[in-house]
Amino acid sequence: MKTVEDYVTSIPDFPEPGIIFRDITTVIQDPEGFQMAIDGMEKFLEGVDFDLVVGAESRGFVFGAPIARDLKKGFVLVRKKGKLPRETISQEYALEYGTAEVEIHKDAIQPGQKVVLVDDLMATGGTVEASIRMVEKLGGQVVKVVFLMELAGLKGREKLKGYDVDSVIIYPGK
Numbered sequence: 001m002k003t004v005e006d007y008v009t010s011i012p013d014f015p016e017p018g019i020i021f022r023d024i025t026t027v028i029q030d031p032e033g034f035q036m037a038i039d040g041m042e043k044f045l046e047g048v049d050f051d052l053v054v055g056a057e058s059r060g061f062v063f064g065a066p067i068a069r070d071l072k073k074g075f076v077l078v079r080k081k082g083k084l085p086r087e088t089i090s091q092e093y094a095l096e097y098g099t100a101e102v103e104i105h106k107d108a109i110q111p112g113q114k115v116v117l118v119d120d121l122m123a124t125g126g127t128v129e130a131s132i133r134m135v136e137k138l139g140g141q142v143v144k145v146v147f148l149m150e151l152a153g154l155k156g157r158e159k160l161k162g163y164d165v166d167s168v169i170i171y172p173g174k
Contacts, residue, residue, distance in 0.1 A: 004040055005169050007033030008149070019174065022149055024120050028062060037148050038066050040168040041118065044146050045071065050114040052076050054135060056102065056127050057083070059120035063148060067118055076108045076115075078131045089137055091130040102127065104134045111139030122147045122167060123174075125156030132163065 007027040014021040027033040041063060053071075055064025056078040068075035081090055081101040088103040109115060115135050117128055132142050142163055150156065150167035153174040157165060 002032070002036075004033060004036040004148070007036070008169065020171075022121070022151070022171065024059065024148065027148070037168065038063065038070070041146050041148060042067055042070060044166040044168075045116060045144060048116065048144050050116045050143050052109065052113055052115050052140075054078060054104075054109075054115050054117050054131060056117075056119050056131050060118055063120055064118035067116075073116075076104065078102050078104050078127075078134065089134055091133045091137075093126040093130040095126065096124075100126075102130050102134070104131075104138070106138070109135055109138040109140040113140045114143045115140045116144045116146065117142060118146050120148045122150040122156040122160075122165075123154045125154075125159035128156075129159045132160075 007030055009023040009026040011021040011023055027037050052074045053064045053068035054076045055061050057080055065075050081103050084103050084105055087106045089106055090101050090103040092099050092101045117131055119128055135142055145163050145165045147167040149169045151174055152170050152172050
């Protein structure tokens with residue numbers, strides 16, 4: 001019997017020597033693989049009381065939107081700066097070489113709403129940490145963070161101490 005990990009394509013030495021790129025496009029292009037991924041992520045949400053799913057651009061949309069639909073919750077977008085049309089708040093975060101900035105609509109989350117963050121991959125944790133900060137600035141409470149994959153060697157969980165974090169697949173390296 002296949003597991004969701006069987007659908008992930010591992011590409012050695014991309015984008016540079018020594019790195020193994022974990023490609024999720026082979027997961028989502030296969031109906032069985034995609035369903036297994038969504039089901040695996042939803043399993044972590046059983047018994048969790050929450051109001052909204054928040055997903056970061058772009059692959060957080062791919063996984064977060066079907067989870068929100070299945071669980072009958074609203075879905076909120078976190079996008080790169082300058083992509084949302086209404087009033088926003090933003091959060092800058094560090095990249096390996098430089099910084100990036102993400103935004104969320106200022107009215108997307110109401111004070112007291114319970115939020116689940118969903119994304120495809122946790123590497124260094126910068127994007128999800130920025131997303132958490134914005135949710136909390138708006139008065140939301142992050143009750144769970146769920147990833148399809150985690151690169152444990154990059155220690156992203158250290159940035160998420162104090163939050164309930166789960167990943168369907170955990171790779172030990174980078």
